[in-house]
Amino acid sequence: MEQEAASDAALVSETLAGNQASFQLLVERYETRVFALLRHYVKNASELEDLAQETFLKAYRRLDGFEGHSSFYTWIYRIGVNTALDHLKKRGRSPIASTDDPEVLAEPTQVEGRIAAPHAALERAEVARVAQAALEQLPEIFRTVLVLREYEELAYQDIADMLGISIGTVESRLFRARARFKQAVLELHPEYGADADED
Amino acid sequence: MNCNQATTLIGPYLDGELNEAQAGPLRRHLLACAGCRTGVQSHKDLQRWFVEAEPVVVPAGFAARVAQAAFAGESRALPTVPALQPTPFVVAAGRAEDRPRAEGRLLRFVLGLTSVAAAATIMVVLSTRDNRLSEGAGLRADERPRLTMDQAVEELEALQRAEGAGIAGR
Ligand SMILES: [Zn+2]
Numbered sequence: 001m002e003q004e005a006a007s008d009a010a011l012v013s014e015t016l017a018g019n020q021a022s023f024q025l026l027v028e029r030y031e032t033r034v035f036a037l038l039r040h041y042v043k044n045a046s047e048l049e050d051l052a053q054e055t056f057l058k059a060y061r062r063l064d065g066f067e068g069h070s071s072f073y074t075w076i077y078r079i080g081v082n083t084a085l086d087h088l089k090k091r092g093r094s095p096i097a098s099t100d101d102p103e104v105l106a107e108p109t110q111v112e113g114r115i116a117a118p119h120a121a122l123e124r125a126e127v128a129r130v131a132q133a134a135l136e137q138l139p140e141i142f143r144t145v146l147v148l149r150e151y152e153e154l155a156y157q158d159i160a161d162m163l164g165i166s167i168g169t170v171e172s173r174l175f176r177a178r179a180r181f182k183q184a185v186l187e188l189h190p191e192y193g194a195d196a197d198e199d
Numbered sequence: 200m201n202c203n204q205a206t207t208l209i210g211p212y213l214d215g216e217l218n219e220a221q222a223g224p225l226r227r228h229l230l231a232c233a234g235c236r237t238g239v240q241s242h243k244d245l246q247r248w249f250v251e252a253e254p255v256v257v258p259a260g261f262a263a264r265v266a267q268a269a270f271a272g273e274s275r276a277l278p279t280v281p282a283l284q285p286t287p288f289v290v291a292a293g294r295a296e297d298r299p300r301a302e303g304r305l306l307r308f309v310l311g312l313t314s315v316a317a318a319a320t321i322m323v324v325l326s327t328r329d330n331r332l333s334e335g336a337g338l339r340a341d342e343r344p345r346l347t348m349d350q351a352v353e354e355l356e357a358l359q360r361a362e363g364a365g366i367a368g369r
Contacts, residue, residue: 020266020269020270023269023270024262024263024266025262027261027262027266031262035255035257036251036255039255052257053264056265056269060269114241115241115245115248116244117248118250124250124252125252129252131249131250132252146249149214150246150249151249156211156214156216171207171211171216172207174210175210181248
């Protein structure tokens, strides 16, 4: 990533100078990550492609605002997340919990019970499906930090930069998000609860 | 370190986000506290649910099409991208019905940030990892991007106050 930074910056400059091939290279470099990110928000393949395209086109339009101080992938992820949230909002999916939403402000209580790790016999696709269904139950600010941390494995600092929040907020949001996720899995699938006496 | 403090640190610890000065006391607590060790295991169990169903497949020629669309003025058969402006929020059925008016404020906040994306990102980068556990880790006044950030910062601070109050002893 460190080595790519200079090269990303070069591609950005060349794109701004009118080189279409350079922009294509930039898209090729990040398209997989952007698709991976966005598929946590939309399932349909053509919808996914539209969102990814929209993300890169927005990036293209704002490219002169990218100054290379943050990594390009942080920047493009941020545009991707915003594009996804905007899309959900337009579709009427209740996406964003407002800052004074009681559900968001609720004390991060410890959820009763535990969920077990996915059983070895459970198909990978089924595990992914259960997790995705649980994620969809969460207010978007919680879904987003979980996606960025658990699937994209971003460092807290990157998540903070991307969402424009402090690291402390990333931590507390993740803490709540994980509790909510656990609760959602248990509500959807009580059978995945861990036995109380299990060690 | 007490159990409440340990509980909030387990996630950052397993995420590799604690420095040694922070991780040491947690480890000592874990050695002494079976309850919090269970918490660690529970956290690991939870994380094993986050698996990708299958590898991402990007449609062939995607990058070429996007680049072409970008340089052609973006007009062909593309989803139109509205300007970044607040629109009345559509409340979906289900869990949203008891969420009143303020739906979408955070989204506007996020979109507001986006409109100054690079600048805002750079400003936030200034907060350092070493300060991460200090209280009031929010944007300081001298890090505030100008102009359009004002409203965004207001929203951010409200959220941080709310969330900061949620985790005790930090
Ligand atoms: Zn303990």
